[in-house]
Every structure is written in C-alpha cells, then in structure tokens.
Amino acid sequence: xxxxxxxxxxxxxxxxxxxxxxxxxxxxxxxxxxxxxxxxxxxxxxxxxxxxxxxxxxxxxxxxxxxxxxxxxxxxxxxxxxxxxxxxxxxxxxxxxxxxxxxxxxxxxxxxxxxxxxxxxxxxxxxxxxxxxxxxxxxxxxxxxxxxxxxxxxxxxxxxxxxxxxxxxxxxxxxxxxxxxxxxxxxxxxxxxxxxxxxxxxxxxxxxxxxxxxxxxxxxxxxxxxxxxxxxxxxxxxxxxxxxxxxxxxxxxxxxxxxxxxxxxxxxxxxxxxxxxxxxxxxxxxxxxxxxxxxxxxxxxxxxxxxxxxxxxxxxxxxxxxxxxxxxxxxxxxxxxxxxxxxxxxxxxxxxxxxxxxxxxxxxxxxxxxxxxxxxxxxxxxxxxxxxxxxxxxxxxxxxxxxxxxxxxxxxxxxxxxxxxxxxxxxxxxxxxxxxxxxxxxxxxxxxxxxxxxxxxxxxxxxxxxxxxxxxxxxxxxxxxxxxxxxxxxxxxxxxxxxxxxxxxxxxxxxxxxxxxxxxxxxxxxxxxxxxxxxxxxxxxxxxxxxxxxxxxxxxxxxxxxxxxxxxxxxxx
Numbered sequence: 001x002x003x004x005x006x007x008x009x010x011x012x013x014x015x016x017x018x019x020x021x022x023x024x025x026x027x028x029x030x031x032x033x034x035x036x037x038x039x040x041x042x043x044x045x046x047x048x049x050x051x052x053x054x055x056x057x058x059x060x061x062x063x064x065x066x067x068x069x070x071x072x073x074x075x076x077x078x079x080x081x082x083x084x085x086x087x088x089x090x091x092x093x094x095x096x097x098x099x100x101x102x103x104x105x106x107x108x109x110x111x112x113x114x115x116x117x118x119x120x121x122x123x124x125x126x127x128x129x130x131x132x133x134x135x136x137x138x139x140x141x142x143x144x145x146x147x148x149x150x151x152x153x154x155x156x157x158x159x160x161x162x163x164x165x166x167x168x169x170x171x172x173x174x175x176x177x178x179x180x181x182x183x184x185x186x187x188x189x190x191x192x193x194x195x196x197x198x199x200x201x202x203x204x205x206x207x208x209x210x211x212x213x214x215x216x217x218x219x220x221x222x223x224x225x226x227x228x229x230x231x232x233x234x235x236x237x238x239x240x241x242x243x244x245x246x247x248x249x250x251x252x253x254x255x256x257x258x259x260x261x262x263x264x265x266x267x268x269x270x271x272x273x274x275x276x277x278x279x280x281x282x283x284x285x286x287x288x289x290x291x292x293x294x295x296x297x298x299x300x301x302x303x304x305x306x307x308x309x310x311x312x313x314x315x316x317x318x319x320x321x322x323x324x325x326x327x328x329x330x331x332x333x334x335x336x337x338x339x340x341x342x343x344x345x346x347x348x349x350x351x352x353x354x355x356x357x358x359x360x361x362x363x364x365x366x367x368x369x370x371x372x373x374x375x376x377x378x379x380x381x382x383x384x385x386x387x388x389x390x391x392x393x394x395x396x397x398x399x400x401x402x403x404x405x406x407x408x409x410x411x412x413x414x415x416x417x418x419x420x421x422x423x424x425x426x427x428x429x430x431x432x433x434x435x436x437x438x439x440x441x442x443x444x445x446x447x448x449x450x451x452x453x454x455x456x457x458x459x460x461x462x463x464x465x466x467x468x469x470x471x472x473x474x475x476x477x478x479x480x481x482x483x484x485x486x487x488x489x490x491x492x493x494x495x496x497x498x499x500x501x502x503x504x505x506x507x508x509x510x511x512x513x514x515x516x517x518x519x520x521x522x523x524x525x526x527x528x529x530x531x532x533x534x535x536x537x538x539x540x541x542x543x544x545x546x547x548x549x550x551x552x553x554x555x556x557x558x559x560x561x562x563x564x565x566x567x568x569x570x571x572x573x
Contacts, residue, residue, distance in 0.1 A: 004028045005159035017168040018122030024115035037150030045077030050136040051245040070245040071416035111394035117386040119404040123452035126167040138243035167321045170357030176207035182555045186348040204300035211359040213313040221299035235259040235336045242329040322355040324486045355489045410450040447484045454490045470501035475513040479521035488523045496533040503537045510537045512544040519551045528559040535567035
C-alpha cells in the first residue's frame with residue numbers, strides 16, 4: 001500500500017459559511033519506500049455547469065443533427081492549510097530522513113495525525129446540484145484535498161473528501177428590504193376583443209429577505225373596474241434556476257408554494273363586477289388613476305387585506321438559497337395572478353422577488369412591521385479552541401488554524417473543450433490585485449469575479465487607501481458600481497455605503513445627481529428603496545429634488561413621499 005490518507009471531519013462532514021470547519025488528516029504509512037517533497041492540504045470550492053443541446057450541422061446530404069455538451073467551471077474558494085510550517089511539519093521533517101538526490105524526504109512508517117481548524121468566509125454559497133434531463137446540470141461543490149507531492153513519477157498519493165457547506169444563516173439585524181409592488185392595471189378584454197374595463201392589483205412585502213421555514217405576511221389590494229367578476233386572486237412561489245456554459249444557457253422552474261388570497265378580498269367586495277353605467281362614470285374621471293394608486297397604497301401599507309404563507313423548511317430538498325454568479329443563478333419569485341370569469345379574458349399578474357436564505361439554530365417568534373417572523377436565531381459566541389480526539393497511537397501535529405482572512409474567494413469562468421471538462425487552475429486574484437493601485441477599474445474588476453459584491457465594497461470603504469477614490473467619485477461612476485452588483489438585493493446597501501463614503505470624504509458633495517444615476521442603474525423593483533437610502537446624504541435636496549422626482553413613476557413618488565419629507569426636515573435642523 002505504501003501510504004493511505006484518511007480525512008475525518010467534525011459535524012458529519014458538513015459546514016456552515018461564516019463558521020468553523022474542523023477535522024484532521026490521518027496518514028497511515030506502512031513502507032519505508034514512501035517519499036515526498038511536500039504535503040499539500042487545501043479546502044476548495046468549485047462551480048461546474050454543463051449545457052446539452054442538439055443542433056444541425058453540415059449541408060446538403062451531409063446535414064445531420066449533432067448532440068453537443070458544453071461545460072464551464074469556476075473556482076470560488078481556496079484555503080491552503082500550511083502543513084510545511086516548522087511547527088507543524090512532523091509528517092515530513094521530524095520523522096523522516098533526507099533523500100538529497102531528489103530533494104524529497106523518506107517518510108518513516110507509522111501513523112500521523114494533522115488536525116486543522118478553518119474559519120470559513122461568510123459569503124460562501126451552499127452546496128447544491130440540479131439537473132434537467134437532456135439539458136445538463138449545475139453544481140456547487142466543496143472538498144478537502146490532500147496531495148503528497150513528489151511521491152510518484154506519473155501520479156502522487158492523494159485523497160479527496162467532499163464537504164457539504166450550507167450558506168450563512170440569514171442575519172436578522174440587517175435593514176429590511178421592503179417592496180411595494182407597482183399596481184398592475186390591465187385592460188380586461190372579453191372574447192379577445194371586447195373592452196370590459198380594467199383591473200388593478202397591488203401588493204406589499206415588508207421584507208423581501210426571508211428564511212427557510214419563515215411565515216410571512218403579504219398585503220394585497222385589488223380594484224375591479226370591469227364588467228366581469230374576479231373569481232380568484234392566487235399566488236405561487238417559484239424557484240428559477242439558470243446555468244451557463246460557454247455562451248449557452250439552460251433554465252428550469254419549480255413550484256414551491258401555492259397560495260389563495262381570494263377570501264379576504266371577497267369580504268371587502270373589491271372583486272365584484274360593475275355595471276356599464278358605473279364604468280362609464282369611472283372613465284369620465286381623469287384623476288381616477290392617481291386616486292386609485294393612493295387607495296391601493298393605503299390598503300397595502302395598512303394591512304387591510306393580508307394573507308400568510310410559509311417558506312418551505314430546511315427538510316425540503318427542493319428549496320435552494322437565492323444566489324447569483326456568472327455561471328449559476330437561483331432566483332425566487334412570488335407571482336400573483338387575478339382570474340376573472342368568462343372566456344378569452346386577460347389575467348393580470350405581478351411579481352415580487354424574494355431572497356431565501358438559511359435559518360439559524362434557535363427559534364425566536366416575533367414580528368417586524370406587517371411580517372410575521374418565525375425564524376431561527378443563534379447567539380454568536382467565540383468558538384472554543386479545537387481539541388481533536390487522539391487517533392490511536394498516531395503522532396499528532398499541533399492544530400493548524402487558518403482565519404477567513406487567508407481564504408481566497410472568487411474566480412474567473414473557464415470554458416471546457418467541446419464535450420470535455422475544463423482543467424481548473426485556481427487563480428489567486430487577491431494577490432495580483434494587491435499590487436494594483438486603488439481605482440474604480442480595480443473595484444469593478446474585483447466585483448466581477450467576487451462571491452459577494454457587498455464584501456468587496458465594504459472592505460474598500462474600511463480601507464483608507466481607497467478614500468481618494470470615494471471622495472472623487474462622479475454620479476456616472478456610482479451607476480457603474482450599481483450595475484456591476486450581481487445580486488439585486490445588495491444594491492440598496494451598496495448604494496448607501498458608497499453614498500456615505502462620498503459625503504463624508506468630499507465634505508458633503510453628494511448631490512441629487514448621484515441619486516438620479518443610482519435610479520437609472522438599479523433594478524426596477526429596487527428603485528424606491530435605493531432612493532430612500534440615498535436622500536439623507538443629498539446636500540442639495542431642497543434645491544434639486546425635482547431632478548429625482550422626474551425619474552420616478554407616480555407609484556414611486558407615493559412610496560418615497562415620506563422619505564422626501566423626512567430628509568428635507570432633517571436638513572432644516
């Protein structure tokens with residue numbers, strides 16, 4: 001046998017982002033002929049995608065259908081466990097003899113135990129695998145890898161052990177990201193051509209960040225200005241998974257939850273049909289639309305019509321955590337739809353995006369606004385020093401501790417050859433970027449390859465070397481930063497962080513022009529929230545608020561009205 005490696009992980013081989021992965025490597029050496037130059041132990045994470053499709057190729061009689069398989073991969077994590085340090089090199093140094101001709105060490109027979117304690121970055125996505133028949137698959141996987149370099153001519157002794165990683169538990173102390181969905185006002189056509197009036201549907205969720213197992217409350221408002229009755233207001237929670245290989249994309253959709261909001265709305269009589277005369281009078285009032293928006297906004301903020309739904313719990317293997325990267329995107333959407341009586345009638349619908357994350361370890365039931373919180377929270381305590389169990393009579397090295405600051409995260413997409421897997425070589429982007437001077441270009445470059453854009457921007461804000469970049473930032477450059485954000489839900493806090501840095505470091509030169517650029521660069525559903533975050537920093541709000549208002553819809557003006565009032569009052573103090 002020569003040498004056999006075993007990898008033992010605490011916690012049944014599972015880990016949580018932001019927490020510690022602990023375990024040890026066992027080396028069983030039963031021969032004095034085993035040699036090696038170094039023992040490499042690392043913890044690695046990869047994204048892999050495969051897209052399959054059929055396409056025609058050739059011409060004339062040679063034209064035929066060809067099945068193609070394209071693959072891409074991306075290294076997202078590498079933590080090197082420094083086993084070659086003098087204090088932890090018992091495996092190669094203290095119990096070995098020199099083989100000077102080859103620069104290797106001859107490893108003495110025996111048992112060796114090398115314990116490790118790794119602090120994982122909290123931005124790691126959870127392990128996952130998803131496939132679609134005949135169209136490919138995507139996965140995020142992690143593993144501990146051990147290689148004894150110099151132990152062979154054609155190959156080296158090695159061992160790989162898979163590790164299941166769960167995403168970081170969703171923090172409950174972060175600011176909520178509410179969403180007041182713009183009402184959908186659609187003409188109702190009967191028999192595909194007859195104008196039967198219109199129907200409006202609006203909804204609000206106090207926080208679009210939700211945990212698995214959380215019970216949420218959604219507020220709904222409906223207005224029926226048509227001659228047909230609304231028979232139901234229903235919703236579905238959908239999970240959409242999209243993965244890319246080369247320039248090709250495959251996607252899949254899964255139904256997680258079905259909901260029915262009809263009953264509370266029926267009790268208020270907002271779903272009933274109207275007569276032709278009532279509709280004629282309504283059309284004669286040009287201000288009806290604005291007043292209708294105000295009524296809907298009042299309904300959804302007061303919680304007049306509400307319903308509860310539960311995010312699938314941890315026991316469900318179907319639900320994944322929301323995630324977005326250049327290769328894999330996992331989105332969650334709550335889609336509401338109105339069903340009307342009759343045939344060939346349009347069915348208005350609206351969509352609310354959700355960020356689904358992991359729940360914590362202890363249960364805390366409370367309330368936050370109009371959202372019922374039933375999530376798990378865990379009090380943070382510093383972990384105790386890792387004391388590995390003794391392995392028989394093995395020679396044990398000291399515990400190797402690696403903090404998360406030494407982890408290298410993020411990477412560049414690598415495309416494989418046609419019908420072949422790519423060779424992944426981890427590129428230490430952090431090391432190469434450390435040699436570059438701070439600049440907007442460097443910031444955008446790091447965000448493009450990162451696991452979490454928020455971590456990148458926040459780290460620059462804390463680094464005084466970047467002060468001049470934030471101080472000299474122009475409105476268009478703020479827009480560039482927000483466009484580069486991979487996960488929509490991070491846009492509000494990144495905009496706020498950059499605005500605070502700009503205002504503080506430039507002597508208050510954060511103007512309404514920055515808010516305009518942010519509105520133009522933010523995902524549509526985030527626009528109102530971003531405006532509310534940025535208004536307190538505007539030095540010229542009283543003089544130039546109209547520049548911002550010109551960018552907003554009537555609905556967004558309603559939603560942000562209080563934020564404008566509060567910001568203006570604060571400026572007068």
